[in-house]
Amino acid sequence: MIEIKDLHKSYKMGSNSLHVLKGINFKVEEGELVAIMGSSGSGKSTLLNILGMLDSADSGEYTLDGVPIKNLSETKAAQYRNKFLGFIFQSFNLINYKSALENVALPLYYQKVPRKERQEKAMKYLERVGLKPWADHLPSELSGGQKQRVAIARAMAGEPKVLLADEPTGALDSKTSYEVMDLIQKINDDGNTILVVTHEEDIAHMCKRIVHLKDGVIVEDKKIEQVRAEQYV
Amino acid sequence: MFDRDIWQEIFNTLKTNKLRTFLTGFSVGWAIFILVMLLASVNGMQNGFVSQFNDDATNSIFVRPGTTSKAYGGFEAGRRIQLKNEDLEYIKQSFPNDIEYISARYYANATARYKSETGSYSVHATHPDHQAIEKTLVVAGRYINEADVINKAKVAVIGRKVAEDLFKNEDPLGKFVEFNGLPFRVIGVFTDDGDDNAERRVYAPVSTYQRIYGNTNDINIIALTYNPTYDLTKALEFSERLEILMKRRHKIDPDDQAGLYVWNYAEAFDNISSFTAVLKGIGIGVGFLILIAGIVGIGNIMVFTIKERTKEIGVRKALGARPRQIVNLVLLESVFITAISGFVGLLFAWVILAAVGPMIQTPAFSNPSVNLSTVVTATIILIIAGVLAGLLPAMKAANVKPIVALSDK
Ligand SMILES: Nc1ncnc2c1ncn2[C@@H]1O[C@H](COP(=O)(O)OP(=O)(O)O)[C@@H](O)[C@H]1O
Ligand SMILES: [Mg+2]
Numbered sequence: 001m002i003e004i005k006d007l008h009k010s011y012k013m014g015s016n017s018l019h020v021l022k023g024i025n026f027k028v029e030e031g032e033l034v035a036i037m038g039s040s041g042s043g044k045s046t047l048l049n050i051l052g053m054l055d056s057a058d059s060g061e062y063t064l065d066g067v068p069i070k071n072l073s074e075t076k077a078a079q080y081r082n083k084f085l086g087f088i089f090q091s092f093n094l095i096n097y098k099s100a101l102e103n104v105a106l107p108l109y110y111q112k113v114p115r116k117e118r119q120e121k122a123m124k125y126l127e128r129v130g131l132k133p134w135a136d137h138l139p140s141e142l143s144g145g146q147k148q149r150v151a152i153a154r155a156m157a158g159e160p161k162v163l164l165a166d167e168p169t170g171a172l173d174s175k176t177s178y179e180v181m182d183l184i185q186k187i188n189d190d191g192n193t194i195l196v197v198t199h200e201e202d203i204a205h206m207c208k209r210i211v212h213l214k215d216g217v218i219v220e221d222k223k224i225e226q227v228r229a230e231q232y233v
Numbered sequence: 234m235f236d237r238d239i240w241q242e243i244f245n246t247l248k249t250n251k252l253r254t255f256l257t258g259f260s261v262g263w264a265i266f267i268l269v270m271l272l273a274s275v276n277g278m279q280n281g282f283v284s285q286f287n288d289d290a291t292n293s294i295f296v297r298p299g300t301t302s303k304a305y306g307g308f309e310a311g312r313r314i315q316l317k318n319e320d321l322e323y324i325k326q327s328f329p330n331d332i333e334y335i336s337a338r339y340y341a342n343a344t345a346r347y348k349s350e351t352g353s354y355s356v357h358a359t360h361p362d363h364q365a366i367e368k369t370l371v372v373a374g375r376y377i378n379e380a381d382v383i384n385k386a387k388v389a390v391i392g393r394k395v396a397e398d399l400f401k402n403e404d405p406l407g408k409f410v411e412f413n414g415l416p417f418r419v420i421g422v423f424t425d426d427g428d429d430n431a432e433r434r435v436y437a438p439v440s441t442y443q444r445i446y447g448n449t450n451d452i453n454i455i456a457l458t459y460n461p462t463y464d465l466t467k468a469l470e471f472s473e474r475l476e477i478l479m480k481r482r483h484k485i486d487p488d489d490q491a492g493l494y495v496w497n498y499a500e501a502f503d504n505i506s507s508f509t510a511v512l513k514g515i516g517i518g519v520g521f522l523i524l525i526a527g528i529v530g531i532g533n534i535m536v537f538t539i540k541e542r543t544k545e546i547g548v549r550k551a552l553g554a555r556p557r558q559i560v561n562l563v564l565l566e567s568v569f570i571t572a573i574s575g576f577v578g579l580l581f582a583w584v585i586l587a588a589v590g591p592m593i594q595t596p597a598f599s600n601p602s603v604n605l606s607t608v609v610t611a612t613i614i615l616i617i618a619g620v621l622a623g624l625l626p627a628m629k630a631a632n633v634k635p636i637v638a639l640s641d642k
Contacts, residue, residue: 054636074556082553093548097245109238110553
């Protein structure tokens, strides 16, 4: 599903240049649930941004679902993001004046799905994350865990190939974090490919594979026995 | 464009920035208000001019003799030109298709007396056609007719003021009034709206006065109207021909402007039109300058809101919003604020003009008003203004990197 080869990325800051990714190679198959671990500043978000076509690498190859991702125009990148990817952010990034339902429907809007169909689909995904009764509520009326569930529903609404989550539990207490991980596991059980960036061991162990980043390279990449989050909920 | 989501977003931004929206909207509304008021004023001025001139038929031409300023055809400069009855006949026969009405005018002054009342009035001795040329409104009795001219009848058509002065409450029709001691029968009374002085005037047959003043056939002015189907070019071309012919007849240098004047109403009207066009231009110019200030204001505010919404725009882009869609959103918002504010300004101007306009009726200014074309023009201007105001902010928004949405700082 995802294949990257010798990926390099550095940030220029004045005359200095910060080499963040120093040759990353890895492959993600369909249906995987991968944790990307590493200490703060190790380049996890940078990697995820490149995978999400929000940023571009300096060199290296990136193929997503057989499509080479290279020199994309803004418009093309937007189209690919819309079609291939779903994003889940640490701070949820819901649009505060739109109801839960409208937030979930937004990727469908950019897919030019007709309004009625959009609403129905969005409702289906809200139901999936257990928030159907909250459809008409604004984000400000929801708890942190609920917000993240809305965000997950939104990420899934466009039916992307890959879900990218950057510290999805970073802003949540541990109980709520497990609820969110439980949801992510269940979505993965349905066959969705998910990448989760985290620096928390327990969250990482709820995935099926851990990729460890350090000083811009992958120092460890191992399959693990998944810890089910359900038992902590 | 008629997408509910887009409108929802626009209303939301406006709602969260009420004061700012109001203040910027005000600047554009104010600009349009001033623009419309200026245009309406120019309009009022034009109306004023037109109504002043409307006293005469709009297709009239006056031929007035002068004193030559150039030697020509064996004559010295400084020769006084005198028009005669023959000139009138000559013009009539030379331009049978060009002329609608034609009349001589002979000026005199009369000390009038009826019973114990006296007054001094100017007399215009004319032909019957003069009524149509000067648009004289006879409210009682009749105007001078052909028979009066042929018979050199001592009859008079007097102005309303003259009738009031001399006859008080009596009906003047059929009464005899003395002009310089000669009895004239009053055959009609006329009014002239817009000009009180015109009502202190007396019309009499031209032939009558020519006989009184020593059996002359002198006339002071020839007044005529040209064929009403003529447009401005044809009218000007005709008065040109008329002038050439009359100058040749009186042996005046064709370039001598002092020897003979042919005054064409159409020409004067054309001058006024270009004068008001200049005023209109100035009005539009000033309005535009103010509008530019409004556009800058709106652009400024929008840049600010875009800055505040950077994260939201980033999220949208991460979810698949194309740069074009973001640009459209910002432009539509800009056009919306601009158009609404502009229309409020327009409405205000319109209400004020509708209330006050009809009350303003001075000779030089009457009924300033907004017409449909002003509204249409204003709408087009506003939409363009909105696009201009939104252009820079829209570009800024389109350049927002979605990466900012991911960085939780
Ligand atoms: N836009 C940027 N410009 C400059 N430096 C950056 C930028 N984004 C990240 N960095 C730097 O790159 C390094 C890796 O950042 P990041 O990928 O966000 O790490 P992580 O997500 O693992 O904490 C950090 O040292 C960070 O300061
Ligand atoms: Mg990070």
